[in-house]
Amino acid sequence: MRKLGAILATVFILSLTLQAINIRAQPRYWIGLNFRLTFNSDGTVTVDQKLHPFTVDGKSLLDDPDVARDMNQSIAQMISYSLLMFSDNPKLLKYQVLKSLEKRYGETVLCDVTGTGKMQEFPGAYIISVKIWLNTSNYVRQLNGSLFEVKVRDSFTSTDPRSWIDVLEVYFNGTVLKGYRWEPPYAHGPQETQGRLVWVNHNEQEAPDFYVFQLVIPGLVKVGEPPEVKAKIVSAEVHGDGLHVVVQNVGTTSGYAYVRVLTTPDQARKVYLYVNEKQELVFPNVRNAPVEVELYSGDSMLDRATATRRQEVFIPPVWRPYLIIIMAFVAALLVFIVIFFLREEKERKK
Numbered sequence: 583m584r585k586l587g588a589i590l591a592t593v594f595i596l597s598l599t600l601q602a603i604n605i606r607a608q609p610r611y612w613i614g615l616n617f618r619l620t621f622n623s624d625g626t627v628t629v630d631q632k633l634h635p636f637t638v639d640g641k642s643l644l645d646d647p648d649v650a651r652d653m654n655q656s657i658a659q660m661i662s663y664s665l666l667m668f669s670d671n672p673k674l675l676k677y678q679v680l681k682s683l684e685k686r687y688g689e690t691v692l693c694d695v696t697g698t699g700k701m702q703e704f705p706g707a708y709i710i711s712v713k714i715w716l717n718t719s720n721y722v723r724q725l726n727g728s729l730f731e732v733k734v735r736d737s738f739t740s741t742d743p744r745s746w747i748d749v750l751e752v753y754f755n756g757t758v759l760k761g762y763r764w765e766p767p768y769a770h771g772p773q774e775t776q777g778r779l780v781w782v783n784h785n786e787q788e789a790p791d792f793y794v795f796q797l798v799i800p801g802l803v804k805v806g807e808p809p810e811v812k813a814k815i816v817s818a819e820v821h822g823d824g825l826h827v828v829v830q831n832v833g834t835t836s837g838y839a840y841v842r843v844l845t846t847p848d849q850a851r852k853v854y855l856y857v858n859e860k861q862e863l864v865f866p867n868v869r870n871a872p873v874e875v876e877l878y879s880g881d882s883m884l885d886r887a888t889a890t891r892r893q894e895v896f897i898p899p900v901w902r903p904y905l906i907i908i909m910a911f912v913a914a915l916l917v918f919i920v921i922f923f924l925r926e927e928k929e930r931k932k
Contacts, residue, residue: 611635611643613653614693614704616749617667619734621795623756625802627714627732628680629664632707634691644685644706657682657710664712666737668719674808674880676718681711692749692782699784701748717805720880724804725796729760734793739786746789752779758798764790809879810837811855818875818889825868825889827875831855837879843889844874 618630635643635653643649661679665672689707694700716722721733738745754777762779764771770788772779783789812833819826827841840852841863851863871891877884 611637611646611649612693612695614691614695614748616691616707616751617664617747618751618753620753620755621732621757621797621799623800625716625799627668627716629667629712629714630681631660631664631710632689632691633660633683633710634693634704634707636693636695636704640695640702642704642706644704644708650683650685650708653708654683660710661712663737664710665714666740667734668714668716668721670720670735670740671810674718674720674810676715678713679711680713681709684709684711694748694784701782701784716799716802722802722804728798728800728802730797730799730802730804732795732797734795736789736791736793739789739791744786746783746786747781748783750781750783750793752793752795754778754797756800759795760798761796763794765792765794766790809839809882809884811835811839811879813839813855813877813879813884815841815875815877815885815887816860818887819892820868820871820873820889821892824864824866825873825875826862826864827889828860828862829853829855829877830860831857833857839877839879839884842876842878843868844876 612635614634614636616632618632620628620630622628633653635646635649637643662672665675665677669675685706686709687706689705689709691704691707692701693704695702716730716732719732721735723731725731734750736747738747750772752772759779762772764781769790770781770783772781781790781793811831812835813829813831816828816830817826818828825843827843829839829841831839834857836854836856836859838852838854840850843849843865845868849865849868851865853861853863855861868889871889873889875887875889877886
């Protein structure tokens with residue numbers, strides 16, 4: 583990440599002992615951060631974060647014990663950066679923390695200390711290593727047999743477009759790279775050296791938002807994304823203005839579901855449902871019935887229904903029973919008037 587700082591300009595640690603208050607200030611520092619991904623044949627990916635703290639003028643703080651203690655407080659947040667590379671909902675990922683801020687002097691970290699587009703190399707790094715099971719990632723798509731498309735998201739750009747991954751190294755351990763690309767396509771491409779790919783991004787414009795790989799992964803069995811919510815289709819009817827589908831969360835957790843309408847082409851709409859909440863979704867282009875409607879969460883189909891055209895029931899107005907009486911009265915009045923004028927005419931002729 584772009585100069586992930588110790589973020590604490592001057593952090594005071596207050597310790598209150600009896601009536602005495604001791605104040606100790608933390609030094610201001612930045613952190614150079616590089617990522618290393620290793621795609622393994624068993625269907626996992628190992629994400630190594632290489633961190634190197636330094637002062638604002640570029641002096642290494644790798645051996646500063648106060649900085650090490652301070653960095654140790656941010657491990658959970660750093661791990662989340664690795665998880666966000668493979669899912670927009672990290673709680674669905676299966677993962678294991680392998681190393682937690684382990685110091686290694688044999689590693690190197692690149693960082694643009696001065697912000698001028700020139701990388702400075704720092705010897706040594708703290709390592710945070712996480713193993714992630716790819717069959718729990720919603721960024722993995724099976725193409726054919728053991729061939730998969732794996733998307734890796736820049737977890738920093740996704741949360742703040744002004745930040746990005748400075749360096750991303752990609753290794754292949756028992757997996758076979760069949761192709762790769764990056765999004766957007768006008769971003770910076772990698773260097774290919776000794777069977778690995780290395781992206782060195784000097785600015786936000788160079789850094790891809792997504793790194794996309796086509797990989798043969800022998801041990802990967804895709805199990806799909808588990809459902810976030812338990813929900814059902816309450817009703818599905820075709821009205822004059824389109825298809826109306828009402829869905830309801832009948833579970834104990836909130837989350838996303840989506841309605842799929844089996845038309846040509848298929849149509850789908852995503853919706854967030856709170857516990858017990860009902861929502862109506864309208865598909866204005868669906869006018870013909872019957873039509874099949876499916877409800878999904880994750881990769882699981884929760885419910886299915888056949889939408890038919892709504893039968894319009896005509897309800898006569900409340901005044902309709904009196905209409906006959908009124909018409910009879912008017913008819914009788916007309917007859918009376920006719921008879922009256924006929925008699926008048928007959929009297930004049932006598």
